[in-house]
Amino acid sequence: MSETRPLDLTGDVGLxxxxxxxxxxxxxxxxxLADAIETALAPLAHLTVVRDGEAVVARTDLGHAERVVVAGHIDTVPLAGNLPSRVEGDLLYGCGTSDMKSGVAVALKLAAALPSPARDVTYVFYDCEExxxxxxxLGRLARTRPELLAGDFAVLMEPTGGEIEGGCQGTLRAEVAARGKRxxxxxxxxGVNAIHAVAPVLERLNSYRARxxxxxxxxxHEGLNAVGITGGVAGNVIPDECVVTVNYRFAPDRSLEEAxxxxREVFDGYEVRFTDGAPGARPGLTHPVAAAFARAVGGTPRxxxxxxxVSLFARLGVPAVNYGPGDPNLAHQADEHVAxxxxxxxxxxxxxWLGAP
Incomplete structure (x- = not known):
């Protein structure tokens, strides 16, 4: 691998x-990349820089009454023939341009350009989000170094098309199993054909009205959908098990336990096994510092x-929103790009926002 060039935090944010x-x-x-970010931030006298694995945290300590957290992940999904980056007109193409290295670039520019922000700021650049x-x-920091994530408000610089997106949905995956007899x-x-026996599961999903x-x-807008189905033993065997995997995306007014x-109520009569789940987060727009952020950014929050x-911040008691320059619909695509x-x-x-009192 070729040597990584030093990052210039004083030049154009697109570069x-x-x-x-x-x-x-x-x-x-x-x-x-974590090494390059740490190397770029370490000389800045107004920041205290902490390295935790492949995460880099940089903090101002000016004694302000408010502290905000600006966070972004530095990892990407696997490449799809989309490196190195290239520019066509106003568009920058490449893996991670939208999700979310453009947001990380903005955060790095802020860290360098604001030695005396109106609020104390913690900048977090973390690994393994994808x-x-x-x-x-970020979850590792929340478990082992929660003091590094403390704040009155947080901005997660996920791609949102330049609009505030409040809170997030919760998510869970479950296996709904039908039993039969070989x-x-x-x-x-x-025998009893387990694949045939899941037909009512699919019917319930087809008729489901999302909240x-x-x-x-x-x-x-919630959603409950089948995302996989497995069953079958051999071409001459009546199967004794069939499993439908469902994904439920639920609004943040429901806890994970309520979801x-x-x-379980939807699939009453079937065996339901939960394999994964994470709670949502309510919109973090009621705190005064959040209101100041909304005024500075403009637009209509959604x-x-x-x-x-933002769910992790919510569990730490820190209201948070998503806000970044990328288009979320381009994330993970081979032609991923950002304006x-x-x-x-x-x-x-x-x-x-950060420079205003």
């Missing part, structure tokens, strides 16, 4: 985004239809 993109950082392989939750770097398919009447609750002024109870790490003008606009808005 900085391109430099970040060109340092490959697929989940689990973030060391080179893979299983057990390896999530037999030879030539004498099927001696669209309004939570703290923002409209959420699990709801799924609900986050998906799960993000250079959108990155610059995000930087201006964040500077106006």
């Amino acid at each position: 900085l985004t391109a430099a970040l993109v060109d340092v490959e950082s697929v989940s689990g392989g973030e060391k080179a 893979i299983e939750a057990a390896r999530n770097g 037999s030879h398919s030539a004498r099927s009447w001696y 669209e609750p309004v939570v703290d002024g923002l409209a959420y 699990q109870r709801h799924v 609900a986050k239809l998906g799960w993000t790490d 250079l003008g959108a990155i610059a606009a995000c930087e201006r808005n964040m500077l106006a």
Whole structure:
């Protein structure tokens, strides 16, 4: 691997985004980028820099009454032939441009440009967001160094198209199992076909009416869907088990336990096994510092239809929102890209907020 060039935190934010993109950082392989970020931040006298694994935390300590957290993950999904980055017109193409190295670039620019922000700021650049939750770097910090994430308000710089997205949905996955009895398919009447027995499960999903609750002024849209089905033993065997895997995306007015109870009710009469789950987070827009952020950024806040790490901040008692320059619909695509003008606009808005009393 070629040597990583030093990051220039004083130049154009679009060029900085391109430099970040060109340092490959697929989940689990973030060391080179974490090293470059730490090296760029360490000389800044107004910041205290802490390294935790492949996460880098930088903090001001000016004694302000308020502290805000600005966070972004530095990992990406696996490459799809989309490195190195390239520019076409106003668009920067490359793996992680939208999700979320453009947001990371904005945060790094803020860290360098604001030696005396109007609020104390903690900048968090963390690893392993794109893979299983057990390896999530922000989750690791929440478990082992929660004091580093303390604050009155947090901005997670996930791609939102430059609009505030409040809170996030919760998510869970469950296996809904039907049991049968094996037999030879030539004498099927001696068995009970488990694949046939899941037909009512699919019918319940087809007829399911998802809730669209309004939570703290923002409209959420839930979803309960089959995302996989497994069953079958051999081409001449009546199967004795069939499992439908379902994913429930639920609004933050329900706890994870309430969401699990709801799924059990929907599939009453079937065996339900929960395999994964994470609670949502209510919109973090009621705190005065959040209101100041909304005024500086402008636009109309909307609900986050998906799960993000604002949920982790919510569990720490820190209200948080999602806000970043990328388009979330382009995340993980081979032609992932971000508008250079959108990155610059995000930087201006964040500077106006953090620099204003």
